Amino acid sequence: MTRLWNDPADFADEMIDGFVAANERSVRRVPGGVIRSTVVPDGQVAVVIGGGSGHYPAFSGLVGQGLAHGAAMGNLFASPSTQQVHSVATAVDRGAGVFLSYGNYAGDVLNFDAAQARLRDEGIACETVVVTDDIFSAPPSERHRRRGIAGDLTVFRIAAAAAEAGYDLAGVTRIASLANERTRSFGVAFTGCTLPGARQPLFTVPAGRMAIGLGIHGEPGIEETDIPTADELADLLVEKLLAEIPESVDIAGARVVPILNGLGSLKYEEMFVVYRRISERLTDAGLVLVDPHVGEYCTSFDMAGTSLTLFWLDDELESLWETPVDTPAYRRGSVAAAARAEVAASSVVTAEAIERGDDDSVEVAALIRSALQVIVDVVDANVDELGRIDAIAGDGDHGIGMQRGSHAALAAGSAAADAGAGAQTVLAHAADAWADKAGGTSGLLWGVILNALAMQLGDAGRPTASAVAAGVTAAARGVHDYGKAEVGDKTLVDALVPFSTELAGAIDAGAAFTDAWTRAAAAATSAAAATSDLLPRLGRARTHGAHSLGTPDPGAVSLSLIVTAIGDLLTSTSTAPKASHHA
Ligand code: ADP
Numbered sequence: 001m002t003r004l005w006n007d008p009a010d011f012a013d014e015m016i017d018g019f020v021a022a023n024e025r026s027v028r029r030v031p032g033g034v035i036r037s038t039v040v041p042d043g044q045v046a047v048v049i050g051g052g053s054g055h056y057p058a059f060s061g062l063v064g065q066g067l068a069h070g071a072a073m074g075n076l077f078a079s080p081s082t083q084q085v086h087s088v089a090t091a092v093d094r095g096a097g098v099f100l101s102y103g104n105y106a107g108d109v110l111n112f113d114a115a116q117a118r119l120r121d122e123g124i125a126c127e128t129v130v131v132t133d134d135i136f137s138a139p140p141s142e143r144h145r146r147r148g149i150a151g152d153l154t155v156f157r158i159a160a161a162a163a164e165a166g167y168d169l170a171g172v173t174r175i176a177s178l179a180n181e182r183t184r185s186f187g188v189a190f191t192g193c194t195l196p197g198a199r200q201p202l203f204t205v206p207a208g209r210m211a212i213g214l215g216i217h218g219e220p221g222i223e224e225t226d227i228p229t230a231d232e233l234a235d236l237l238v239e240k241l242l243a244e245i246p247e248s249v250d251i252a253g254a255r256v257v258p259i260l261n262g263l264g265s266l267k268y269e270e271m272f273v274v275y276r277r278i279s280e281r282l283t284d285a286g287l288v289l290v291d292p293h294v295g296e297y298c299t300s301f302d303m304a305g306t307s308l309t310l311f312w313l314d315d316e317l318e319s320l321w322e323t324p325v326d327t328p329a330y331r332r333g334s335v336a337a338a339a340r341a342e343v344a345a346s347s348v349v350t351a352e353a354i355e356r357g358d359d360d361s362v363e364v365a366a367l368i369r370s371a372l373q374v375i376v377d378v379v380d381a382n383v384d385e386l387g388r389i390d391a392i393a394g395d396g397d398h399g400i401g402m403q404r405g406s407h408a409a410l411a412a413g414s415a416a417a418d419a420g421a422g423a424q425t426v427l428a429h430a431a432d433a434w435a436d437k438a439g440g441t442s443g444l445l446w447g448v449i450l451n452a453l454a455m456q457l458g459d460a461g462r463p464t465a466s467a468v469a470a471g472v473t474a475a476a477r478g479v480h481d482y483g484k485a486e487v488g489d490k491t492l493v494d495a496l497v498p499f500s501t502e503l504a505g506a507i508d509a510g511a512a513f514t515d516a517w518t519r520a521a522a523a524a525t526s527a528a529a530a531t532s533d534l535l536p537r538l539g540r541a542r543t544h545g546a547h548s549l550g551t552p553d554p555g556a557v558s559l560s561l562i563v564t565a566i567g568d569l570l571t572s573t574s575t576a577p578k579a580s581h582h583a
Pocket residue numbers: 078079106107108390394395396397398401402439440441442443445479482483484485490491492493538539540553554555556
């Protein structure tokens with residue numbers, strides 16, 4: 001149970017404020033997350049880590065001398081947005097390029113990849129190693145699909161140590177990939193975690209039972225057993241990991257760092273009892289244990305559970321592992337304190353000038369503002385239900401993610417409209433705010449959808465119905481380009497594609513815009529309902545595919561609710577776009 005919060009929507013933000021206030025010696029806040037508050041020499045590769053909040057000390061607690069240069073911090077259990085990653089990366093770049101590393105989750109991959117593309121466009125070299133240590137989340141033949149859990153620590157530390165030792169970007173990338181290849185983890189859970197303000201845990205494990213194969217976002221376990229004794233659990237963890245020794249390793253005399261990680265509410269004393277047996281078993285297996293870690297390195301809010309990570313060293317990795325570290329949550333060896341960095345003026349955010357629209361476009365902008373309000377209302381009314389269906393096979397954050405995104409979009413769109421912006425500018429501001437504040441996969445995709453639509457609207461004159469239909473078609477194409485989902489993969493694409501096809505078809509056939517939209521919304525609604533029968537093939541839900549049979553895809557449901565509510569708005573208003581042949 002999580003007990004203390006003010007407004008749950010402000011939790012992550014207020015947590016960052018408090019974290020920075022308590023750790024100014026090491027970190028300072030920038031838009032999108034935190035960076036070191038100490039001087040970093042020019043020409044050093046910048047290591048940027050990140051992910052959702054709720055995993056402390058990952059990720060902000062691992063920023064400081066000898067470890068990460070910055071952390072992009074998403075909302076609770078939600079990936080940081082592209083803008084957040086980009087903002088933190090540009091704040092820490094020292095001219096030698098940026099190295100990105102994070103756990104393998106769909107939303108994080110989309111946003112970090114988009115940030116990497118943007119950095120490269122701007123001439124900043126950027127490389128990425130995604131952490132994939134969780135052996136239970138995909139078979140060995142599909143290692144690239146595995147999630148990242150407590151093994152984050154080894155990859156981040158090795159990358160940062162290499163940067164500190166003067167490796168160039170290619171060198172940091174090479175050694176971090178090797179660290180990831182030689183890091184394997186396996187975990188279990190006894191109780192689910194409860195997000196601030198939520199009435200229910202994201203998932204529950206029956207009393208006396210243990211879920212095997214946990215994820216750090218409260219993804220349900222994949223198998224379940226009775227809770228074993230401490231020694232039996234140690235045996236299970238060790239046996240699973242020794243069954244998957246990296247190919248290049250010879251077990252006899254191999255040197256390995258064991259990391260026994262607590263997920264949030266397991267006692268250190270319990271972990272020491274388990275570690276006692278782990279240590280014996282690994283030593284009996286002929287391993288040499290180096291620098292064992294027992295503690296919390298990557299948590300999942302208040303989840304009770306633990307994971308064991310084995311990091312298989314070679315000479316280069318071991319010498320980098322000896323680099324001293326001093327961060328708010330993690331210290332190793334003794335670090336010579338660096339001077340405090342001056343705060344650069346460039347970190348001050350400047351508001352961009354608003355493009356004013358002509359009278360017709362301003363009228364359309366007012367309709368868009370009403371539509372954004374309608375989206376807020378329908379998302380607010382369904383926030384619990386969207387969270388519930390996302391928790392069945394995903395991580396339970398779809399309701400709150402959509403809520404953050406839609407509220408931010410309304411605020412930014414309204415501010416632009418108040419400044420006299422036309423339709424395109426109002427919607428583009430709303431799109432960027434949605435993507436920035438929502439986090440998660442759906443946040444990025446809603447940013448793509450609204451931006452694609454905005455492009456067709458212009459800031460002068462009234463858009464035709466065909467222009468809006470073309471915008472929706474472009475939105476579907478954009479979502480496909482980013483997320484790579486096809487119809488049938490059980491994503492919001494399953495609702496968006498029928499919506500777009502029906503809308504374009506009806507408008508081509510000469511239907512009035514509002515009628516066409518209403519018919520398209522009906523098609524989206526039945527398609528969203530039909531996703532109940534599908535198995536997911538992408539995204540976080542993939543790992544728990546079978547759980548989701550009988551439950552529709554949350555992103556498809558929210559999309560159908562939104563287009564339906566906008567249909568109702570259009571029906572009750574007279575300013576909808578006209579069919580193209582009237583324009
Ligand atoms: P996250 O998956 O990061 O927790 P949300 O819970 O907000 O993000 O959104 C989940 C929804 O995102 C899914 O229900 C699905 O509709 C959509 N989604 C996930 N991955 C993709 C993808 N690759 N392409 C299209 N939609 C996707």
